[in-house]
Amino acid sequence: MYINREICTGCGQCVIVCPVQAIRLVDNKAVIDEDKCVECAICYRNAECPVKAIRPTRLKWPRIIRSPFSNVIATHKITGIPGRGTEEMKTNDVTNRFSIGEIGVSIEVGRPGVGTYLENIELFTTRLSKIGIAYEEKSPVTALIIDNEGHINEEVKNQRVLSAIIEFKIPDKKLSQVLEVIREVEKEIDTVFSVGIISRIKENNTKDIINRISQHGFEVRPNAKVNVGLGKP
Numbered sequence: 001m002y003i004n005r006e007i008c009t010g011c012g013q014c015v016i017v018c019p020v021q022a023i024r025l026v027d028n029k030a031v032i033d034e035d036k037c038v039e040c041a042i043c044y045r046n047a048e049c050p051v052k053a054i055r056p057t058r059l060k061w062p063r064i065i066r067s068p069f070s071n072v073i074a075t076h077k078i079t080g081i082p083g084r085g086t087e088e089m090k091t092n093d094v095t096n097r098f099s100i101g102e103i104g105v106s107i108e109v110g111r112p113g114v115g116t117y118l119e120n121i122e123l124f125t126t127r128l129s130k131i132g133i134a135y136e137e138k139s140p141v142t143a144l145i146i147d148n149e150g151h152i153n154e155e156v157k158n159q160r161v162l163s164a165i166i167e168f169k170i171p172d173k174k175l176s177q178v179l180e181v182i183r184e185v186e187k188e189i190d191t192v193f194s195v196g197i198i199s200r201i202k203e204n205n206t207k208d209i210i211n212r213i214s215q216h217g218f219e220v221r222p223n224a225k226v227n228v229g230l231g232k233p
């Protein structure tokens with residue numbers, strides 16, 4: 001993102017909307033901290049700059065990787081859709097991507113206001129790969145993994161994004177092992193993360209999955225989502 005300081009009036013509108021506090025006023029002119037900026041384009045879309053001093057720049061590799069993980073309307077070429085993950089994680093009722101006996105796992109690293117360097121992803125993926133996790137093929141994060149040991153492309157490790165989602169599917173019996181790995185990483189990581197567990201609820205046994213997750217010390221916030229399949233052929 002670029003701010004034309006020649007015409008900036010220092011109104012501060014862009015400072016307020018930036019979700020990672022990457023803009024500040026210096027001598028009454030807006031300045032972007034290039035390292036902090038995650039290229040979400042919120043300042044361009046939402047600041048309503050009175051003099052139109054903010055404009056997008058043509059991003060080059062590897063900086064361009066920031067955009068699909070941060071800008072809600074940027075399309076990732078792997079998924080073909082905007083957003084940080086794949087769409088099916090939230091539409092299981094329609095796609096049956098996770099059937100009985102299977103569990104979907106998403107680990108969202110970073111979030112608005114905090115952000116994350118992509119190297120934090122590797123803390124999870126190198127450990128999860130050791131227990132045989134195969135990542136969701138079409139997930140944007142999977143495209144960054146370069147080997148079977150879960151290493152991330154060196155060129156993108158120091159890129160900062162709003163958040164990135166690691167997605168995979170496991171057999172039900174592997175849940176404890178995965179949760180233990182996540183607890184291990186929690187001790188080292190320097191940003192926030194949240195874990196999503198997608199499971200079909202067995203009849204008359206709605207608390208089973210909650211109890212199993214709680215046993216590993218996680219605070220569980222159950223969410224049920226029913227999709228009616230609109231938009232699907």
Ligand code: SF4
Nearest residue numbers: 018037038040041043
């Ligand atoms: S593109 Fe996003 S992160 Fe960068 S300065 Fe604008 S609002 Fe902040």
Ligand code: SF4
Nearest residue numbers: 008009011012014049
């Ligand atoms: S919104 Fe525009 S005029 Fe106001 S501080 Fe930001 S760049 Fe300057």
